[in-house]
Amino acid sequence: MAKSILFIIDPIQALKKDKDTSLLLMKTSMEIGHQVFFCTHTDISLKNNIPYGKIKEVKKFNDEFSEVVETQVNLNQLDVIFIRKDPPFNKDYLFLTISLSLLKKPKIINCPQSLQTHNEKLSILNFPKLIPKTLVSGNLKEIIQFISKYKQVVCKPIDEMAGNKIFLLKKNDPNINVTLEVLTDNYSTLIMIQEYIPEIRKGDKRIIIVNGEPLPYGLLRIPKKTDFRGNLAKGGKAKVFKLSSSDLKITEAIKPYLMDHNLNFVGIDVIGNYLTEINITSSTGLVEIQKLTKQNVAKTVIQNLF
Incomplete structure (x- = not known):
């Protein structure tokens, strides 16, 4: 069944069209048949304790997003809201999640209250046996x-x-x-x-988890010889990998926690056999995984989430 989905993102002009996971999810949602909208956190307002949004419907997905229609709606009229604003989790992010917490109807990914209480670096402390x-x-x-x-x-x-x-x-x-x-x-x-962790020389693994279940392939980000950071934004090289038994043990161990806190779309980072981050705001890597596997993993994600 077609759903109305709002993506709350950073200004769309700042997103890299060939690399951005949010844009891939939006495009794929449209291809499946969903009604896709987007806005930024500054487009959300409260009227009589009800969150409203000045949102833009994408009529045609192209490089310029030229075919969009802007409308003001009670956000309770939507089926799904996907929060994809980048960190830091500052006062603007906090106010956004507080506002969205007042909604009654839409499914919100990830849960606003959980975004308030889970720092992407500190969340790993809930799993002392899994971390360095x-x-x-x-x-x-x-x-x-x-x-x-x-x-x-x-x-x-x-x-x-x-x-x-x-x-x-x-x-x-x-x-x-x-x-x-x-x-x-x-x-x-x-x-x-x-x-x-010396194993960083072999790469920093990004594993995407949807409703507690990991995608079978993850993204390996290999640092340059002159750097110890594997992040693609810092020049790391991208390779795809099939999850190992050690990776699966980590995802299985954290699954109950993610589900209990309604963290439905998560990207964890693993170096060697250690969990190093749990990314819950705007996890990336999906574009690269899709390109390298030549599989429509974004479609799988959307179908499993919605």
Whole structure:
């Protein structure tokens, strides 16, 4: 049955048409026969405690999105709302999820309340047996002790994406203090520090999970020789891979948690045998998986979600 689906995205002009997962999902939804709309978070308003949206219906999907029709609607009239706004989860993101929480009818992916309570870096702490040695702190002494113990660590903010502001530090590195000063804003905010996983040289695995079930193929992002980050945005090379038994054990272990919190579309990151992130806002990688497998995985995702 055809459904009305609203994608809440970043400004569409800023999205890369040949790489963006949101655009692929929108295009595929139209091809299946669904009615597709899009808007940004600034198009949402509250009137008498009811969320309304100034939304645009896509009549024809082309490179310029020239055939769109704008309308103002009570969002309860829609069947599905797919939140695909990029991090950081700031006050605008918070206000968006609070507003959408007032809706009665539409299925919302992912659950607004769960987006409020699940940080994409910190969520892995719910699975201590699956993750590398990890410290979350803004305290210089604690961080130095952690680096001294594990010799080589990765430091990252807890509100960034796409490999931004991630540093590899070694014991006795002369840049430790200045790096930590920048990351913690002079020790006023928390960061995540993890033991370095050498298997990153073989690639950082992105696994897409739909309603608790992983796609059979994931995206392997291999770092450049001059970098330790596999993110495609940082020059990583994309390859497709079939999930291993270790990967499947991880997805099976976190499935009940994802389902309990209505996290229906998730992209997890795995390095070696370790879970490193649970991406729940605007998981990417679907375009590359579809191109490399030559399978319509986006259609499978849409059919399973809606």
